[in-house]
Amino acid sequence: MPNWIMILLRSSILFFLTVLLIRILGKVSPSRMTPFKFVNYMVIAFIVALISTNIIINPILGFIALGVWTLYTIALDYLSIKSKWIHDLINGKETVLIKDGKVMEENLIQVRLTGEELLRELRSKNVFNLGDVEFAVMESTGEINVLLKSDRKPITAHDLQRKVDPKSEPQTVILDGNILDESLSNMGLNRNWLDTELQKMGVSLDNVFIGQVDSSGDLYVDLFDDTLQVPQPKVKELLYANLEKSQADLLSFALETEDRNLKSMFSKDADKLKKVMDKLKPYLLR
Amino acid sequence: MTVGSKVKQTLANLKGIESTLRIYSIQGRNEDERRTFEEALQTTAKVISDLELRMKTLEYEEPQYKGF
Structure with a gap:
C-alpha cells in the first residue's frame, strides 16, 4: 500500500474517532479546564496527530495509548463525582485570596499570583477599587470570582422591597x-x-x-x-393607563354627586381600583 | 355631556379592562401572576356591577338619555 493512501486512511478514521472521543469526554470549554484536564486533552491530541501522520508506525500501539488516556479520564471523572476526596486530589481546591476585605498574602504566594495580577483580575471583573471587595476566591480552573461588599453590590428589586414581574424565558x-x-x-x-x-x-x-x-x-x-415601523406590544401599559382613567372617573363621580350613599359607593370603588392598580403595577409597568 | 353618558363611558372602559385582565389571567404562565390577575378581575367585576346598578337608576330617572 502506498504511503499516501495509508495516511489518508488513518487520518480519515482518526478524524471521526476524535470527534467522537471529544464528545464523550464532556462539555468543559478549554478556558474553564483545570490544568490537568488541559494536559490530558493535549496528550490525546498529540497521540492522534502522531498516529495520523504515521510517526507511530504500528497503529495498534497508538490506539492502546489513546484508549488509556481517554478511558482513564472518563474513569477519573466518574470517581471524582462519587468521591469528594478524589475530586479535590485531581482538580485541586479553590483558594481564598481576599477574606473580610483583607488580601491573604500567603495564599497569593501559594497560587503564585502577584499583587498586580490580582488587581488585573479584579479589574476584569469590573472591580477597580480593592476596598469594594469583601471576598475573592480563585477557583480550581484559575478563574477569580469576587463578592462585593454588600453596600457596593448592584441594587436588586429585593433590596428595594419591590415586587417585580416574574418573567420566564421567552x-x-x-x-x-x-x-x-x-x-x-x-x-x-x-x-x-x-x-x-x-x-x-x-x-x-x-x-x-x-x-x-x-x-x-x-x-x-x-x-x-x-x-x-412595527408597533411593539403596549397592551399592558395601555391597560394600566385605562385603569388609571377609570379610577379618576370614579373619583370625579364621587365629587359630583350630592347623594351620600352614592358618594361613598363611588369613593369605595375608586379605592378598590387603586388597590388593583398597586397590585398590578409590577406586572404591567416594567 | 350628561352624567349618564359619562358613567356609560367609564363602564365601557372598565369592561375593556375586564376583558384584557381575563386574557392575562388565563394566559399567564406563572401561578402567582395568574392569581394576581384573577383577583384584579374579580374586583373590577364588582366595580362594574356597581356602575351598572347606577346606570339603571340613571336611565329610570332620565329615560330620554336611554340607550347610546
Whole structure:
C-alpha cells in the first residue's frame, strides 16, 4: 500500500474517532479546564496527530495509548463525582485570596499570583477599587470570582422591597420566516393565534426574521425590512393607563354627586381600583 | 355631556379592562401572576356591577338619555 493512501486512511478514521472521543469526554470549554484536564486533552491530541501522520508506525500501539488516556479520564471523572476526596486530589481546591476585605498574602504566594495580577483580575471583573471587595476566591480552573461588599453590590428589586414581574424565558416562535411549531405549543399557542397577531401588526410572515413570545404572551418581531415601523406590544401599559382613567372617573363621580350613599359607593370603588392598580403595577409597568 | 353618558363611558372602559385582565389571567404562565390577575378581575367585576346598578337608576330617572 502506498504511503499516501495509508495516511489518508488513518487520518480519515482518526478524524471521526476524535470527534467522537471529544464528545464523550464532556462539555468543559478549554478556558474553564483545570490544568490537568488541559494536559490530558493535549496528550490525546498529540497521540492522534502522531498516529495520523504515521510517526507511530504500528497503529495498534497508538490506539492502546489513546484508549488509556481517554478511558482513564472518563474513569477519573466518574470517581471524582462519587468521591469528594478524589475530586479535590485531581482538580485541586479553590483558594481564598481576599477574606473580610483583607488580601491573604500567603495564599497569593501559594497560587503564585502577584499583587498586580490580582488587581488585573479584579479589574476584569469590573472591580477597580480593592476596598469594594469583601471576598475573592480563585477557583480550581484559575478563574477569580469576587463578592462585593454588600453596600457596593448592584441594587436588586429585593433590596428595594419591590415586587417585580416574574418573567420566564421567552420562546422564539419565528425564525427566518418559518414558524417553529414546537416552541409555539410550549407556550400553549397555535398557528391561528400567530396569524392573528401578525395581522394585527400588519406584517406578513415571510418578512419576519425573528419573532419571540414573552411569558405574558406578547409577540415581539424583528423584520427583514428595517424601514418598516412595527408597533411593539403596549397592551399592558395601555391597560394600566385605562385603569388609571377609570379610577379618576370614579373619583370625579364621587365629587359630583350630592347623594351620600352614592358618594361613598363611588369613593369605595375608586379605592378598590387603586388597590388593583398597586397590585398590578409590577406586572404591567416594567 | 350628561352624567349618564359619562358613567356609560367609564363602564365601557372598565369592561375593556375586564376583558384584557381575563386574557392575562388565563394566559399567564406563572401561578402567582395568574392569581394576581384573577383577583384584579374579580374586583373590577364588582366595580362594574356597581356602575351598572347606577346606570339603571340613571336611565329610570332620565329615560330620554336611554340607550347610546
